[in-house]
Amino acid sequence: MADNETTATSGRTATLSDVARMAGVSIATASKAINGRDDVAPATRQRVLDAAKKISFTPNELARSLINGRTGTVGLLTSDLEGRFVIPILMGAEDAFGAGQVNVFLCDARGDSIREQHHLSALLTRRVDGIIVVGRSTDPRPSLGHEIPVPVVYAYAPSVDPTDVSLTPDNREGGRMAVEHLIACGRSRIAMITGDPEYAAARDRVVGVREALAQAGLSLVGTPMFSEWSEHWGRDASALLLRQYPDIDGIVCGSDQIARGVLDTVRDLGRSVPADVAAVSFDNWEILATNSRPELTSIDANLQQLGRTAATRIFEAIEGTEVTPGVEYVPGRLVIRGSTIARR
Amino acid sequence: MADNETTATSGRTATLSDVARMAGVSIATASKAINGRDDVAPATRQRVLDAAKKISFTPNELARSLINGRTGTVGLLTSDLEGRFVIPILMGAEDAFGAGQVNVFLCDARGDSIREQHHLSALLTRRVDGIIVVGRSTDPRPSLGHEIPVPVVYAYAPSVDPTDVSLTPDNREGGRMAVEHLIACGRSRIAMITGDPEYAAARDRVVGVREALAQAGLSLVGTPMFSEWSEHWGRDASALLLRQYPDIDGIVCGSDQIARGVLDTVRDLGRSVPADVAAVSFDNWEILATNSRPELTSIDANLQQLGRTAATRIFEAIEGTEVTPGVEYVPGRLVIRGSTIARR
DNA sequence: CTGTTAGCGCATTCAC
DNA sequence: GTGAATGCGCTAACAG
Numbered sequence: 086m087a088d089n090e091t092t093a094t095s096g097r098t099a100t101l102s103d104v105a106r107m108a109g110v111s112i113a114t115a116s117k118a119i120n121g122r123d124d125v126a127p128a129t130r131q132r133v134l135d136a137a138k139k140i141s142f143t144p145n146e147l148a149r150s151l152i153n154g155r156t157g158t159v160g161l162l163t164s165d166l167e168g169r170f171v172i173p174i175l176m177g178a179e180d181a182f183g184a185g186q187v188n189v190f191l192c193d194a195r196g197d198s199i200r201e202q203h204h205l206s207a208l209l210t211r212r213v214d215g216i217i218v219v220g221r222s223t224d225p226r227p228s229l230g231h232e233i234p235v236p237v238v239y240a241y242a243p244s245v246d247p248t249d250v251s252l253t254p255d256n257r258e259g260g261r262m263a264v265e266h267l268i269a270c271g272r273s274r275i276a277m278i279t280g281d282p283e284y285a286a287a288r289d290r291v292v293g294v295r296e297a298l299a300q301a302g303l304s305l306v307g308t309p310m311f312s313e314w315s316e317h318w319g320r321d322a323s324a325l326l327l328r329q330y331p332d333i334d335g336i337v338c339g340s341d342q343i344a345r346g347v348l349d350t351v352r353d354l355g356r357s358v359p360a361d362v363a364a365v366s367f368d369n370w371e372i373l374a375t376n377s378r379p380e381l382t383s384i385d386a387n388l389q390q391l392g393r394t395a396a397t398r399i400f401e402a403i404e405g406t407e408v409t410p411g412v413e414y415v416p417g418r419l420v421i422r423g424s425t426i427a428r429r
Numbered sequence: 430m431a432d433n434e435t436t437a438t439s440g441r442t443a444t445l446s447d448v449a450r451m452a453g454v455s456i457a458t459a460s461k462a463i464n465g466r467d468d469v470a471p472a473t474r475q476r477v478l479d480a481a482k483k484i485s486f487t488p489n490e491l492a493r494s495l496i497n498g499r500t501g502t503v504g505l506l507t508s509d510l511e512g513r514f515v516i517p518i519l520m521g522a523e524d525a526f527g528a529g530q531v532n533v534f535l536c537d538a539r540g541d542s543i544r545e546q547h548h549l550s551a552l553l554t555r556r557v558d559g560i561i562v563v564g565r566s567t568d569p570r571p572s573l574g575h576e577i578p579v580p581v582v583y584a585y586a587p588s589v590d591p592t593d594v595s596l597t598p599d600n601r602e603g604g605r606m607a608v609e610h611l612i613a614c615g616r617s618r619i620a621m622i623t624g625d626p627e628y629a630a631a632r633d634r635v636v637g638v639r640e641a642l643a644q645a646g647l648s649l650v651g652t653p654m655f656s657e658w659s660e661h662w663g664r665d666a667s668a669l670l671l672r673q674y675p676d677i678d679g680i681v682c683g684s685d686q687i688a689r690g691v692l693d694t695v696r697d698l699g700r701s702v703p704a705d706v707a708a709v710s711f712d713n714w715e716i717l718a719t720n721s722r723p724e725l726t727s728i729d730a731n732l733q734q735l736g737r738t739a740a741t742r743i744f745e746a747i748e749g750t751e752v753t754p755g756v757e758y759v760p761g762r763l764v765i766r767g768s769t770i771a772r773r
Numbered sequence: 774c775t776g777t778t779a780g781c782g783c784a785t786t787c788a789c
Numbered sequence: 790g791t792g793a794a795t796g797c798g799c800t801a802a803c804a805g
Contacts, residue, residue: 150491211490458776460799
């Protein structure tokens with residue numbers, strides 16, 4: 086039960102020399118045959134391939150990597166405990182790399198810089214070809230520095246160092262999109278309830294919101310309400326807001342969670358969404374957005390796209406292409422649901 | 430901008446022989462010095478260490494692995510797109526392995542068996558020391574077979590093959606815990622609303638619920654309501670249920686999402702949770718459980734613990750310890766909040 | 774204590 | 790076309 090026979094002659098995993106011996110050729114020839122080099126006689130190649138299959142030979146990628154200096158692996162260094170951001174990014178990266186071509190080491194630093202350093206050295210020691218650093222907020226994070234011998238791309242949280250390559254959601258543009266959509270829905274008395282003001286995401290969205298309002302000759306009703314990213318806050322803030330400004334007809338919510346709270350309160354107050362008050366939020370966290378009454382119109386940050394782009398940048402850097410440093414802002418997309426446009 | 434000088438003499442990453450040359454010793458001695466072997470003169474060791482630091486030498490783990498046959502990596506093969514289950518499991522596994530000691534390749538097969546096969550070969554080619562397979566439900570999944578030369582542990586979704594090693598949440602016991610808690614809260618008219626009957630998780634929990642009720646001389650009010658794992662269903666089902674059996678005083682919900690829907694409806698009907706109706710659910714998905722009114726009492730599947738155990742089993746198998754095959758059921762834990770016991 | 778020798782598994786010259 | 794030789798970076802016996 087303990088030993089896993091490899092269907093083969095030996096008890097160990099088969100090596101190329103096993104294949105060569107079995108096919109009656111040299112290791113070199115076996116290598117060429119298996120790697121599809123064209124300077125091998127068709128008959129010989131077939132013999133080698135048959136032998137390889139028979140003993141279920143699996144090339145040892147470690148040995149290959151040792152030779153050509155590339156491992157076909159990248160490290161994904163994250164601090165995003167919950168995995169809410171990192172997973173879509175990881176999926177996007179896997180897409181871009183092509184499944185099975187490149188493998189990803191996922192390391193969770195738990196927000197601890199010591200642990201991050203440990204993981205970083207582990208990754209370098211394993212000779213990853215590149216590193217994607219995923220932060221847990223869009224606030225700039227410390228750079229890993231330039232002493233790292235492989236390309237590094239910062240995703241979600243940009244690096245504070247402008248000479249690094251960073252990708253982050255365009256929250257300002259997101260704020261604009263939210264307001265433009267509300268205006269398109271015929272709203273003009275628009276307020277904003279958002280999360281923790283310590284977060285750049287919260288502040289950036291407000292900036293965008295104000296810009297779009299100004300451009301339409303409007304301005305925010307009341308001041309943006311900052312506190313926490315929770316349903317509780319959404320409930321409390323909207324109660325206060327609607328009491329103070331009963332004629333509000335549109336609310337931009339800093340997150341789907343906040344929007345859920347807002348919906349609860351509006352409902353409790355006997356008003357209707359979207360007829361009386363329309364709500365648009367951020368994140369497009371499906372589990373929240375598609376289960377509310379009504380469903381939430383929300384701005385998706387396109388994280389999977391962000392992951393794909395990150396992978397592409399890594400690739401380019403590996404290939405030697407010049408990658409322009411700096412922060413690249415990845416646009417979001419508006420997903421329209423029932424909280425802004427009534428279903429019929 | 431393109432070249433990353435390694436602070437060192439050459440333009441390439443430093444190797445052990447660079448260190449040796451610089452310290453004026455042989456490669457072998459340098460190796461011993463760096464690896465803390467005790468047959469090196471203190472002075473020599475210091476010279477080597479200094480040299481290594483100066484050219485920022487990083488040992489090449491690939492070369493090491495090639496020699497000792499172990500890579501210190503494991504593969505996490507998942508089909509859980511959303512990452513809701515896989516992330517806690519991954520974190521548990523990282524814990525158990527010890528951060529930095531072992532690195533994890535995370536591969537998402539997207540529920541596609543072709544892609545899974547690709548990832549599997551990629552992992553084997555990279556010579557991972559073990560593989561953890563994480564399913565997206567607790568329904569048994571196909572085995573990867575026994576031809577695999579490294580230990581495999583199935584987590585969350587057990588393997589259909591009883592000779593494989595599997596770990597899965599104990600949903601039956603979870604069902605019992607839920608009912609026992611409701612009974613302890615003084616409830617006796619208990620109903621159940623749960624998700625898709627195709628899921629073993631849904632069925633297993635019902636079994637546990639019935640067992641615990643029977644043991645207390647009670648039985649379920651009505652029949653278990655199966656449909657989907659959504660808030661919508663929770664709302665609809667509870668409306669129906671409470672109309673049919675107005676004297677219900679406890680509801681076991683198949684998931685936190687369903688519970689959220691139930692809470693909405695109970696509230697809409699002018700009844701109070703937990704005073705009139707107590708609700709307990711499954712998953713303890715914090716974002717849902719701690720943001721409702723009242724917060725949800727929920728059964729946590731202890732996935733992080735499950736991940737830790739999975740890693741431990743892999744470890745044991747690698748070390749040659751005999752690991753008993755079969756399905757191991759990991760107990761959950763009850764997290765009590767306001768939906769069963771009123772806050773004061 | 775230190776250095777020499779021999780590989781780990783494979784790909785790549787370059788003669789034959 | 791094929792195979793012997795060389796080396797990727799490192800460790801593990803052995804000699805000295």
